[in-house]
Amino acid sequence: MKAFLNGKFVEKNEKLITLENRGLTFGDGLFEVLRVKDGHIFFFEDHLLRMKSSASFFGIPFPYSLDEIKNRAHELISLNRINDGELYIELTRGVDTNREHRYPPRSTQTTFFMLAIPLREINPENWKRGAAVFSFPDLRHKLCEHKTINLLPNVMAKNFAYERGGYEALMYRENSKGKYITEGGSSNYFLVKNCTVITPEIDNILPGITRSKVIKLLKESGIEVVERRVYLEEFLSADEVFLVSTVSMVMPVRRIDDREFKAPGEITLKAMELYRDFMDKE
Ligand code: PDD
Numbered sequence: 001m002k003a004f005l006n007g008k009f010v011e012k013n014e015k016l017i018t019l020e021n022r023g024l025t026f027g028d029g030l031f032e033v034l035r036v037k038d039g040h041i042f043f044f045e046d047h048l049l050r051m052k053s054s055a056s057f058f059g060i061p062f063p064y065s066l067d068e069i070k071n072r073a074h075e076l077i078s079l080n081r082i083n084d085g086e087l088y089i090e091l092t093r094g095v096d097t098n099r100e101h102r103y104p105p106r107s108t109q110t111t112f113f114m115l116a117i118p119l120r121e122i123n124p125e126n127w128k129r130g131a132a133v134f135s136f137p138d139l140r141h142k143l144c145e146h147k148t149i150n151l152l153p154n155v156m157a158k159n160f161a162y163e164r165g166g167y168e169a170l171m172y173r174e175n176s177k178g179k180y181i182t183e184g185g186s187s188n189y190f191l192v193k194n195c196t197v198i199t200p201e202i203d204n205i206l207p208g209i210t211r212s213k214v215i216k217l218l219k220e221s222g223i224e225v226v227e228r229r230v231y232l233e234e235f236l237s238a239d240e241v242f243l244v245s246t247v248s249m250v251m252p253v254r255r256i257d258d259r260e261f262k263a264p265g266e267i268t269l270k271a272m273e274l275y276r277d278f279m280d281k282e
Pocket of ligand 1: 188244246
């Protein structure tokens with residue numbers, strides 16, 4: 001299997017990364033996960049523009065044009081014969097032998113790589129009967145609107161859920177009114193209450209590309225969608241809950257901690273169908 005690294009196609013299992021890469025030593029980098037199906041890359045521009053805008057925020061030079069990345073990505077997908085899969089893209093600030101935290105004064109060559117791999121295995125029962133999710137504190141910093149590779153709190157949160165037989169974490173922060181939901185370890189959440197769909201506003205969470213597409217599709221079909229602060233209590237007393245991401249698409253939730261839900265509920269089914277139809281048409 002091949003990978004694309006700094007301008008070249010290489011063997012994926014070759015050891016090519018220098019140990020002093022700032023991605024390894026500082027988590028100084030960004031990533032994107034894109035869905036690939038039958039030769040099509042979904043939301044290519046949205047993902048790459050999100051990465052480019054974060055790169056500019058963190059002062060990481062962006063090494064290629066979007067067209068060039070797209071062409072190389074398609075080549076990689078066909079070299080690896082990926083029909084249904086994921087394109088993983090990572091950009092780091094590159095190698096710095098000084099191990100100084102500050103941005104290197106002389107510009108280093110960034111590290112940019114892409115992997116095209118088959119879709120990860122997900123139990124299809126999660127879509128048919130709903131996923132179990134577990135609440136966990138959101139222990140992250142204030143840069144969660146950027147898709148950085150600093151994922152230790154997400155890893156802890158998802159591992160907490162996996163250890164309990166769950167699929168995803170439901171992360172929360174606290175204010176004087178109680179626990180409010182931010183997002184999952186790698187997904188965004190929605191609830192349905194009295195036929196209105198409610199989702200946490202973009203306030204130190206990732207502006208998910210699936211999230212924004214699902215909001216648009218639901219609104220176009222006449223369903224009211226509200227983006228605001230949402231508390232854990234509201235999730236626990238919702239009529240329906242679902243989560244979304246590039247990989248999970250729209251997935252019903254059948255359980256949060258000890259609370260069980262009817263899954264998939266009517267509006268969740270509608271969102272699943274709208275998203276599936278959109279993907280089939282793309
Ligand atoms: N995760 N929130 C977080 C923290 C994420 O890492 C992701 C994506 C999402 C959903 O975003 P999008 O709809 O743009 O995929 C929300 C990817 C899929 C991953 O880490 O595998």
